[in-house]
Amino acid sequence: DAGVIQSPRHEVTEMGQEVTLRCKPISGHNSLFWYRQTMMRGLELLIYFNNNVPIDDSGMPEDRFSAKMPNASFSTLKIQPSEPRDSAVYFCASSFSRINEKLFFGSGTQLSVL
Amino acid sequence: QQPVQSPQAVILREGEDAVINCSSSKALYSVHWYRQKHGEAPVFLMILLKGGEQKGHDKISASFNEKKQQSSLYLTASQLSYSGTYFCGTEGGSQGNLIFGKGTKLSVKP
Numbered sequence: 001d002a003g004v005i006q007s008p009r010h011e012v013t014e015m016g017q018e019v020t021l022r023c024k025p026i027s028g029h030n031s032l033f034w035y036r037q038t039m040m041r042g043l044e045l046l047i048y049f050n051n052n053v054p055i056d057d058s059g060m061p062e063d064r065f066s067a068k069m070p071n072a073s074f075s076t077l078k079i080q081p082s083e084p085r086d087s088a089v090y091f092c093a094s095s096f097s098r099i100n101e102k103l104f105f106g107s108g109t110q111l112s113v114l
Numbered sequence: 115q116q117p118v119q120s121p122q123a124v125i126l127r128e129g130e131d132a133v134i135n136c137s138s139s140k141a142l143y144s145v146h147w148y149r150q151k152h153g154e155a156p157v158f159l160m161i162l163l164k165g166g167e168q169k170g171h172d173k174i175s176a177s178f179n180e181k182k183q184q185s186s187l188y189l190t191a192s193q194l195s196y197s198g199t200y201f202c203g204t205e206g207g208s209q210g211n212l213i214f215g216k217g218t219k220l221s222v223k224p
Contacts, residue, residue, distance in 0.1 A: 033212065042116075042216035043156070043201060056211045091155060099205055100144050100163055103212060105155035 002026075004106035006092050012112045018080040021109045024073055025094030033103065034067055034077050035091040043091070049075065082113045115140050117204045119215035126192045126222045134187040134218045136202030145178050145185040146203035146212060149196075156201060159187075189220070197222045 005024040013019055025032050034046040047057040052069045060067070064083070069075040079086055089110050093103040117138045124132050136145060144163045148156040160169045162178035162185060169176055173190045189196055199217040 035214075043214040045211055045213055048211045100161065102146065102158040102161055103148075103156075103203075104158070107155055 004092055004094050004104050006090075006106035006109050008109060009107060010110045010112075012114065013082055014114050015083055016081045017113075018078065019082045019086075019111060019113075021077040021090050021092075021111070023075045023077070023092030023106060025075070025092070026104055027073065029094035029096050029104070030072065031095045031097060031101070032069060032075050033093045033095075034075070035093065037089045037091060037108075046077070079111075082111075084113045087111055087113050116213055117202055117215040119200075119202055119218050121218060122216070123219040124221070126220065128194060128222055128224055129191050132189045132192060132220060134189075134200050134202075134220075135184065136186070136204070136215055137182075137184045138204050140183065140204075142178075142180065142183055142185075143205045145176075146205075147176055147185075147187050148201045148203065148214075149198045150201065150217070151198045159200075192220075192222045194222050194224065196220060 007022045030051050032049045036044045036046055046059045047067045048055050049069045065079055067077045089108045091105050091108045093105045095101040095103050117136050120135045126132055146161045147159040149159055150156040160176055167178050176187045178185045199219045201214045201217045203212040203214045
């Protein structure tokens with residue numbers, strides 16, 4: 001199995017631009033998580049899907065952030081408009097079931113907003 | 115509610131032992147432990163599902179005290195490869211969302 005695949009690996013953009021991060025979970029996994037990692041806040045849970053349905057989006061910072069999971073093999077995290085404080089590493093992770101299962105992380109997307 | 119990890123950082127010599135603690139103000143269903151090396155993604159170490167459960171892998175083990183809402187990770191006879199940041203993650207309910215602590219940075223020196 002290829003593992004969780006994220007793209008792009010690095011993204012540099014200017015403030016105000018739209019940014020879209022992509023994630024392909026491991027086949028057969030039905031839970032998908034988006035995390036943001038910074039030095040100050042560590043790993044923050046942004047949103048969590050189960051069977052393509054958002055279960056908990058309380059971690060999404062503000063309306064500029066949105067996430068979708070149109071099918072079991074693809075999810076996007078969009079930031080519009082982007083701001084410098086959004087600069088972070090964004091990780092996608094998937095697991096086999098809803099609870100008590102280990103998470104497999106993608107390699108992350110390093111986002112820099114200038 | 116984010117779990118609290120302690121210490122924030124620890125430096126060891128090869129062969130020394132370390133304990134990393136994780137505590138929560140809420141009742142826990144389970145506790146996960148992950149290790150992240152610099153520039154890489156977190157990697158799963160183990161999950162504890164029941165109060166009082168203890169698990170081990172090689173020289174890394176963990177315990178879960180459900181009543182105290184705490185878990186501890188034990189690293190014995192540390193190796194250089196143990197260096198990294200260790201995160202505990204807690205599931206506080208049936209929703210299944212996993213919340214991580216801020217991490218403990220472990221550095222093992224020769």
